Amino acid sequence: MRFFASLLMSASLAACASSPLTTNAAPNAAQTGDAWFDGAQTTLAQRKTVTPVKGKAKNVILFIADGMDPTTVAVARIYDGQSRGEEGEENLLSFERFPNLAMSKTYNTDMQVPDSAGTMSAMATGYKTRVGHISVKKEVPRSDCAASLSAHAPTFVEIAEQAGLSTGVISTARLTHATPAATYAHVPDRDWESDAALPEGVYEMGCRDIASQLIDFSYGDGVDFAMGGGRGNFLPQDAQDPEDDERTGWRKDGRNLTAEWVAKSDKHEFVWNKAQFDAIDPATDPRVLGLFESSHLEYEADRENDAAGEPSLEEMTRKAIDVLSRNDKGFVLMVEAGRVDHAHHGGNAARALKDAQEYSQAVAAAREMTNENDTLIIVTADHGHTLTFAGYPGKGNNILGLVRYVSDEGESKLMLAEDDKPYTTLGYANGPGSVYHEGIDHAERPIGDEATVAGVDYLQPSLVPTGSETHGGQDVTIYASGPDAYLFSGVVEQNYIFHVMMDALRLDPQTAD
Structure with a gap:
């Protein structure tokens, strides 16, 4: 747990230091120099100006x-x-x-x-x-x-x-x-x-x-x-x-x-x-x-x-x-x-x-x-799917790529699973990308390089082997x-x-x- 706490803190600090986010100050709000704090003040001021439109729609x-x-x-x-x-x-x-x-x-x-x-x-x-x-x-x-x-x-x-x-x-x-x-x-x-x-x-x-x-x-x-x-x-x-x-x-x-x-x-x-x-x-x-x-x-x-x-x-x-x-x-x-x-x-x-x-x-x-x-x-x-977004990737990591984190030394490193292999940020709970499909060696979890997993044809890994990934029942x-x-x-x-x-x-x- 200490490793993940340190990892998340390091990633958070690195993100704040390098964030391209800019914002205008909210009226009468002091600027702190923190993009997210000042941005929240601006959003608050904007939300206060929103009034409901109650007329008839054309x-x-x-x-x-x-x-x-x-x-x-x-x-x-x-x-x-x-x-x-x-x-x-x-x-x-x-x-x-x-x-x-x-x-x-x-x-x-x-x-x-x-x-x-x-x-x-x-x-x-x-x-x-x-x-x-x-x-x-x-x-x-x-x-x-x-x-x-x-x-x-x-x-x-x-x-x-x-x-x-x-x-x-x-x-x-x-x-x-x-x-x-x-x-x-x-x-x-x-x-x-x-x-x-x-x-x-x-x-x-x-x-x-x-x-x-x-x-x-x-x-x-x-x-x-x-x-x-x-x-x-x-x-x-x-x-x-x-x-x-x-x-x-x-x-x-x-x-x-x-x-x-x-x-x-x-x-x-x-x-x-x-x-x-x-x-x-x-x-x-x-x-x-x-x-x-x-x-x-x-x-x-x-x-x-x-x-x-x-x-x-x-x-x-x-x-x-x-x-x-x-x-x-x-x-x-x-x-x-x-x-x-x-x-x-x-x-x-x-x-x-x-x-x-x-x-x-x-x-x-x-x-x-x-x-x-x-x-x-x-x-x-109309409904959801079983897409997952997980794995502790560092901020700005390629959303279609392998999970990378920022070390205490500021170095980008691959996160490894228990089988000592990297894994992708995105996956599915079920679908055609499962390692449990017939004919796949379960002990040899396939994983591509950065270019492969970010490619348009790549099928994200899934857990349950189904010919077609299913819908999800979550709210939308x-x-x-x-x-x-x-x-x-x-x-x-x-x-x-x-x-x-x-x-x-x-x-x-x-x-x-």
Whole structure:
């Protein structure tokens, strides 16, 4: 214990002596010369100036970073700072500067550790529900088509459409994936993304696949701006994918939903590559469907290598706001960083953090382009993961690297585990990086050098061997700015988010029933 106490004290003193943190003095506060003391005084003064915005919201933007629990936020904060040459610990992501926050309980009504379908449905409808449900109430057993038909839970996008607002849905995952789907579709099984995935007989009962529900949307004039991946779910099996000669669509019913979208009106446009995205002119008041991959979009770390080019999450967010804000009545927009979750499932922290960094930039763009007095921005996650951040690394240590500490002599040294090998700061409680997977010699714990473990393809070590890392059941944070943001405080049920959005917009949450 003496060693660790000495280690932590040495690291703390070294950090304070070399910290790049600077701050302005709080009014009437004496300067101590200590960056963190003086910074706290400044933060206190700033917090005292915050007043709640209680007027009606014209616009609501709901940001979801799939799987972004508090540990992921803390690690992404450091990663973001270090990517600019900073130590990273003092950094804040854009949404961490928002004045209001709360903690959200993420369990499903039938699961302690949830999935994205049930959690996003809670936020989209105000009803907590079962795992696997897409905006269908909890009384319905999973995959029960007949029972689901009378248990659709109206979504905030449907209610906004009925009120005449413009609506948008953006995701770096398939547009038919759980999180975006819950804003516009109703199915008792998240896997029903195209008609090819529907069980026999359910179409005749009245159930429809998720992709077709985006096109056949029955509220208002339909979703106005939708972008993401999942082109395969919108194209028939005999249609060649425009980007990949070896791929075709997945639909069995022969419908080309992209063509049906364009046929809706002269304003409806379909785009599938970066050049077409760049050519979208908001001044023409378009209705846009953008599908940039057959399945999910590229990770942000790999996006520049995409054959046809893809817009970033920030670029899609900016374009959506430019288009939707032309409606004088206002708009609602859901933006998902879906691949944070996918990288975590793969035990690949580097890609998760890069996507989280891009997510922060998208939030910053939205705040820049809107007015805090009339736009409620909510930033949260649907659930957590099992990422761990531990090991006594010294301040400023590469967040993706091996654990190093600063000795009493000021020398950076590797921390060694009981097997006399170094280890990484980041890990997972379970996943594909486990040394306990079959075929791995447990006595020879593999560990790479600094360059290897910091690489984009490195899989962080995990404890329990699972083919895919799992979700976590921890609470996630809600960050909020704008009208009604002050209503986020304490610990709340996840479905509470919907009710704040409806209150901010002054809309009846039962309008679409």
